[in-house]
Amino acid sequence: MITRRSMLAMGTGLVAGSALTPLSTQFSFAAPASGGLTMYGPPVGPSVTLASIAAQGKLDEAANGKVGFEIYKSPDVLRANFISGDWKLAVTPSYVAANLANKGLPVKMLNIMTWGMLYVLSYDGEVKKPENLAGETIGMFFRNDMPDLVFGTVMEKKGLVVGKDYQLHYVGTPFEALQLLLSGRIKHCVLPEPAATAGLLKGKKLGKKLSRAIDLASEWSAVTGAEGRFPMAGAMVHQELLDKDPAFVEAFHTACASGTEWVKDNTMAAAKIAAETMPLPAPVIAKSIPATHLTTQRASDIRTELEAFYSVLAEKNPAIIGGKLPPAEFYL
Known part of the structure; x- marks a missing residue:
């Protein structure tokens, strides 16, 4: 069972200032549909990337309309909304995705968007x-x-x-x-x-x-023996979305990759965009970006690294990943 504490963890905890809420408040997305969609996220590192993606319209064409971004604040809704099917795509601490998959939810790990923070x-x-x-x-x-x-x-x-x-x-x-x-x-x-x-x-x-x-x-x-990092958080996708609109999933991954590089190269500009929706001042956001280790790595490309991370965590607490490593098809 995923406890409230495990749902609150990430990473990925991980906010600052007056809005210190946990990472696993999660980024969430409405399913693509004609007329656009809204992306949601807590005020943490990868949300800077998502805010920039929305502001620059990187996913508007793939969604057939405007893609917006809003902060989502409740810490306990990720599991409920995936079970209900209301959410199809979310950025989550990587071990939470593994746990949900091992509990029987049809979810896959698409990518990692931040190394250890x-x-x-x-x-x-x-x-x-x-x-x-x-x-x-x-x-x-x-x-x-x-x-x-x-x-x-x-x-x-x-x-x-x-x-x-x-x-x-x-x-x-x-x-x-x-x-x-x-x-x-x-x-x-x-x-x-x-x-x-x-x-x-x-x-x-x-x-x-x-x-x-x-x-x-x-x-x-x-x-x-890892590479100066650990796969802390990334995008999790529901099988229903993969079946319904695989092109959007690929467009999202591509937008994450280009958006991440733009954020790293334009920290203050990205921070100013993010500060319009995140309850954090732009200077704090900008200064935190280099220490957030933003990335976009396909889960299947770093499966060995993810499994090593899961295995070490499970040595101390097997329940954190649901008692076993996820199957091969978990890694997109």
Whole structure:
């Protein structure tokens, strides 16, 4: 069963400022139809790409009308709307897609749109690597979920045992973790983007010397042999949409690829577009983009990498992916 906590995780948690809501509030799309469609998303990294796609009309022709973009805020509706069939395409933490597929929903993973967006923020300028956190307490959100499992795997591979060599201070959300950090109640904290960027900017305004001490994507690479990244979130598609309009699905993937490159090359312009719909100021959005590791990778092309990611997460919590790896046809 997918719990509310697992649905709230991503990545992919992952918002900043006054709108700190979880990644798994999800990007969602109405099915293509004459007259256009609306895309929905939370105020996080890949939504910058989607906002730009909408503003530039990249999918209007494929949808036979205007494609719009709106922020979607409820954290608990993804599973219900896929079960009901109301939603056919969504960007989700990659493990959520695997879980839903293993629970019997006819969904496939189309692509990955962001690599790991998890960082350790710290007041201690000497913290540069996981080993420097020995003997420390670190703030963590979503216990036994993806951020916790990624961090725990990195620390374990470095020979550090939780409860013995370091402590975790668990809280419910990235916002709570950030508040603890800014209040000085903890010295180190795991945060996703754009919460990490928002924390750094807020800390600077408060005269606090916070730093982005550890990039967990790089550390994940060091301990697992991955390529300096992990497949955190991407687009999930319902089989009904694939059967009904495969051309639109391909157009969407193509738009994601070109839109991602445009965002990375035009961070402030993209941030200004996104700020029209996302409850985040353009400077925060712009500064978070490079740290969000935006990409567009076809799921079938990185199946081995996805399976490796799922397998490591499942070592600590098999239920996170529904108890098994998805079948080959899950990867589009």
